[in-house]
Amino acid sequence: MISPRCPFPAGPGWLALLLMACLLALPAAAQERTAVIGARATLSDWSDPLEALGTLEAEESVTLSATVTETIAEVAFEGGERVEAGELLVRLDDAEERADLRVAEARRDERRDAVTRLARLQERNLAPRAQAEDSRAQLRQVEAEIDALRARLDDYRLRAPFDGVVGFRRVSVGTLATPGMELATLDKLDRMKLDFRVPEVALGGLAPGLPLTAESAAYPEARFSGSVAAVGTRVDPVSRSVPVRAVLPNPAGRLRPGMLMEVTLQRRPRQALVVPESALIPEGERHYVLVIHEDEDGRIERRRVRLGERRTGEAEVLEGLSPGELVVSHGVERTRDGARVRLLGIADETTSVRDLLEAGRGQGDA
The missing domain is CATH 2.40.50.100 (RNA polymerase II/Efflux pump adaptor protein, barrel-sandwich hybrid domain)
Known part of the structure; x- marks a missing residue:
């Protein structure tokens, strides 16, 4: 008698051979669970970016001239x-002006002595009152001249x-x-003013205190943080844009007036539920993720989610997931709803997908 699935005759001597042949004929997926890498749905700082180009100015800047x-x-x-x-x-x-000042100071001393003498004589009724008052007026006049000369010396x-x-x-x-001749320039560089323009349609999301980051080609690896200080009161009727001024701290003095900066405004800052973009399964306008139920021996649940904004490598989830839930981030195409998987690890800020894949290869997973 021939088995319909395994082409070996039945009998006591063939039982072990029959079992071995049938196991070898089973697909690999039935013998071993699919290895996947997971990622947690986490709450993260999120904002809607708006990019612009701006120019730096010193917080205070002056040209000193004569x-x-x-x-x-x-x-x-x-x-x-x-x-x-x-x-x-x-x-x-200022030699001439200082000489004039010394002359005025000597005249002041003379007037003071005259005022003192006339005051003593007047006490004994030996000098007319008008003469004493005239002497005091002359003293005040000389003191005013001295003040003017000193002010002129400041020039x-x-x-x-x-x-x-x-x-x-x-x-x-x-x-x-x-x-008017330029003699020196002075700039206060501890903080920098950053002026840029944004489209009129973004006006509703602008307000003083809004955080932003700025980058410069001079420092490719650096990102400078700041905030909006003021929003312009007028919209340009030609370009339909509004001017914005931000302030950037510059304690190291690396930024300079006139530098071109690439600005990214962080609009609507909030806490958002975030998953890796690699975990998403798009189907038309719908999106799904594969949720790993750790308490059910790694069972997979295909679940629809509603997305918000996206940024490089990440997506905001508005509905369908809860914080802390585990989703498949690598190996999505190798498993399905209802299947059970073997978790190689969880990718996060300290462990990358590449590290987990290399560790999996070391354990025999391709």
């Missing part, structure tokens, strides 16, 4: 160094109005400075 015509007597900087507020940068030749000394980095030195001692 207000009088005079030769430069001293240049107290070389360029590129940090200076403190009030520090002397350039001094013009001959250019000092840093705030802490910052001074620009290159472009003048020398002996140069004739004229009003």
